[in-house]
Amino acid sequence: MEIVMSVAIGLLLMAAVYLMLSKSLIRIIIGTGLLSHGAHLLLLTMGGLGGTAPPVVADGVTVGDYADPLPQALILTAIVISFAVTSFFLVLAYRAYQELGTDNMELLRGTEDYE
Incomplete structure (x- = not known):
C-alpha cells in the first residue's frame, strides 16, 4: 500500500509543480x-498505514497494533492552515483581477507588452 501512496504523492507533487510554474x-x-x-x-504515509486498533492503549495491545495519532493530528492542522492560505490566495487573486483586469503573471509583473 505504501508503494501506491508513494506513486500518488509523486503524481500530486508533479502536477503541483507543473501548475505552479504556469502564467495563470x-x-x-x-x-x-x-x-x-x-x-x-x-x-x-510517513506515519505508517498499518494499525487496526484505535489509538487507545489497553491491556493486551502492543505498539504495532494501534494507529499512530500524531500524523493524523499534524494533517488536521495542515488542512486548516492550507484552507486558510488557499482562501487568502483566492481573495487576493480576485482583487488583483478586479483592479488589473488580468490573471496573467507576465502582465501583473509588467515585464512584457501585451495588447
Missing part, C-alpha cells in the same frame, strides 16, 4: 492546493 494565477493557486494535498498524504 488561478493555475498557481490550484497548484498550491495540490501541493498541500501531496504534503498531507506524505505525512500520513
Whole structure:
C-alpha cells in the first residue's frame, strides 16, 4: 500500500509543480492546493498505514497494533492552515483581477507588452 501512496504523492507533487510554474494565477493557486494535498498524504504515509486498533492503549495491545495519532493530528492542522492560505490566495487573486483586469503573471509583473 505504501508503494501506491508513494506513486500518488509523486503524481500530486508533479502536477503541483507543473501548475505552479504556469502564467495563470488561478493555475498557481490550484497548484498550491495540490501541493498541500501531496504534503498531507506524505505525512500520513510517513506515519505508517498499518494499525487496526484505535489509538487507545489497553491491556493486551502492543505498539504495532494501534494507529499512530500524531500524523493524523499534524494533517488536521495542515488542512486548516492550507484552507486558510488557499482562501487568502483566492481573495487576493480576485482583487488583483478586479483592479488589473488580468490573471496573467507576465502582465501583473509588467515585464512584457501585451495588447
